[in-house]
Amino acid sequence: xxxxxxxxxxxxxxxxxxxxxxxxxxxxxxxxxxxxxxxxxxxxxxxxxxxxxxxxxxxxxxxxxxxxxxxxxxxxxxxxxxxxxxxxxxxxxxxxxxxxxxxxxxxxxxxxxxxxxxxxxxxxxxxxxxxxxxxxxxxxxxxxxxxxxxxxxxxxxxxxxxxxxxxxxxxxxxxxxxxxxxxxxxxxxxxxxxxxxxxxxxxxxxxxxxxxxxxxxxxxxxxxxxxxxxxxxxxxxxxxxxxxxxxxxxxxxxxxxxxxxxxxxxxxxxxxxxxxxxxxxxxxxxxxxxxxxxxxxxxxxxxxxxxxxxxx
Numbered sequence: 001x002x003x004x005x006x007x008x009x010x011x012x013x014x015x016x017x018x019x020x021x022x023x024x025x026x027x028x029x030x031x032x033x034x035x036x037x038x039x040x041x042x043x044x045x046x047x048x049x050x051x052x053x054x055x056x057x058x059x060x061x062x063x064x065x066x067x068x069x070x071x072x073x074x075x076x077x078x079x080x081x082x083x084x085x086x087x088x089x090x091x092x093x094x095x096x097x098x099x100x101x102x103x104x105x106x107x108x109x110x111x112x113x114x115x116x117x118x119x120x121x122x123x124x125x126x127x128x129x130x131x132x133x134x135x136x137x138x139x140x141x142x143x144x145x146x147x148x149x150x151x152x153x154x155x156x157x158x159x160x161x162x163x164x165x166x167x168x169x170x171x172x173x174x175x176x177x178x179x180x181x182x183x184x185x186x187x188x189x190x191x192x193x194x195x196x197x198x199x200x201x202x203x204x205x206x207x208x209x210x211x212x213x214x215x216x217x218x219x220x221x222x223x224x225x226x227x228x229x230x231x232x233x234x235x236x237x238x239x240x241x242x243x244x245x246x247x248x249x250x251x252x253x254x255x256x257x258x259x260x261x262x263x264x265x266x267x268x269x270x271x272x273x274x275x276x277x278x279x280x281x282x283x284x285x286x287x288x289x290x291x292x293x294x295x296x297x298x299x300x301x302x303x304x305x306x307x308x309x310x311x312x
Contacts, residue, residue: 002147002189002299003044004181005033006053007061014043015181015302019050029063030182031235034127034146040184058104061149061182062125064097067236068176070121070153071222072166074241075214083250090217090225095153095239096171103179103304107154109284110172111311115275116282119153119242120200120208120290124219125182130232136223142187144223150292150301151239152177152200157248157281158272177290178237180302193219195294198243202286210243217241247280284310 004015005023012033013020023043027033033040072091073079079088101107109116127146130136136144153170154177160169170176193212200208212218217225219240223232232238275281282288290304 002183002185003040004183004300004302005040005061006056006181007059007179008056009059013051013056014040015053016044016050018053020053020056021046021048021050029235030061030066030125031233034125034184034234037184058180059102060100060178061180062100062123062178062237063235064100066097067232068095068097068100068239069093069226069230069232069237070095070170070239071217071241074216075210075243076216077210077214077244078242078246079216081244081246081249088216090222092226092230093166093170095167095176098173099171099175100237101174101177103150103177103302104306105174105177106307106309107152107177107282107288108172108174108309108311109282110156113156113158115157115247115272116308117155117157117247118200118202118207118282118288119155119246120198120292121151121153121239121242122196122198122212122292123149123151123178124238124240125149126232126234126236126238128234130223130227132227132229132231134224134227136220136227138220141190141220142185145185145219146234147182147184148292148299148301149178149182149237150290150304151237152288152290152304152306153239153242157275161271177304177306180304183299183301185299189299192294192299196292196299197295198292200245200288200290202280202282202288204289207280208243208245214243215241247278247282282308284308
């Protein structure tokens with residue numbers, strides 16, 4: 001059964017129900033913690049009374065610097081929302097690890113960003129090196145992936161679309177909330193991955209709700225494709241795509257065809273004028289809540305709760 005680990009400014013904790021037991025480790029980074037699984041098991045087996053989880057202030061269980069890689073358009077429902085038809089070629093992009101923040105930290109909208117969007121994603125935390133050329137089968141996942149985290153691939157859509165790139169639009173500080181828990185998996189837990197349900201709400205309104213069965217390129221294949229050109233190390237993070245339900249959606253096909261005939265400045269002005277009427281983009285004061293769990297709770301990554309604020 002998976003073991004949930006929480007990180008605070010004081011160290012690492014194993015979560016046991018509503019209480020947490022400190023892990024007896026000198027580990028500072030996520031990679032060091034993963035290498036000290038014996039200490040995690042010792043804490044999990046402890047009969048200490050522990051500390052109430054509610055009294056702890058969780059940090060991101062993914063320490064930085066690290067590599068943060070993400071899959072693009074990797075759920076069928078998101079592909080439909082984005083206007084894709086037919087086969088979708090697998091694609092990856094990088095995010096700055098400076099965007100990683102805690103599970104209850106505020107998402108800070110840059111002053112020049114008007115269209116701020118959310119994307120709940122399952123994060124894979126690597127437990128072993130993935131060399132270039134590696135071929136990962138389903139049975140090999142436990143050899144490479146140590147655990148799972150909730151992540152939110154926050155996106156500045158006006159930057160992303162007008163500049164036709166992802167790195168800047170998804171890399172501002174606080175644009176990758178992670179945690180609260182790092183769920184360290186046992187080999188048998190990997191058979192439950194497709195049962196994981198991703199749910200994201202804004203101000204209590206459910207926006208995204210899908211299981212991993214909606215995923216196009218699943219984790220083993222994704223790691224194989226990524227390993228064609230990218231190495232990963234223990235503690236690195238792979239975001240595996242988001243389901244449908246984000247604020248951004250493709251315009252109707254006739255509108256899209258007309259837009260393609262317009263000069264770029266005119267096209268984007270018209271597009272963002274229409275997007276301004278979309279109430280689903282994040283605004284200051286909104287609260288994003290995200291959970292990932294199996295129906296039976298065998299794997300439960302906790303609840304991420306992120307308020308949206310303006311820059312100081």
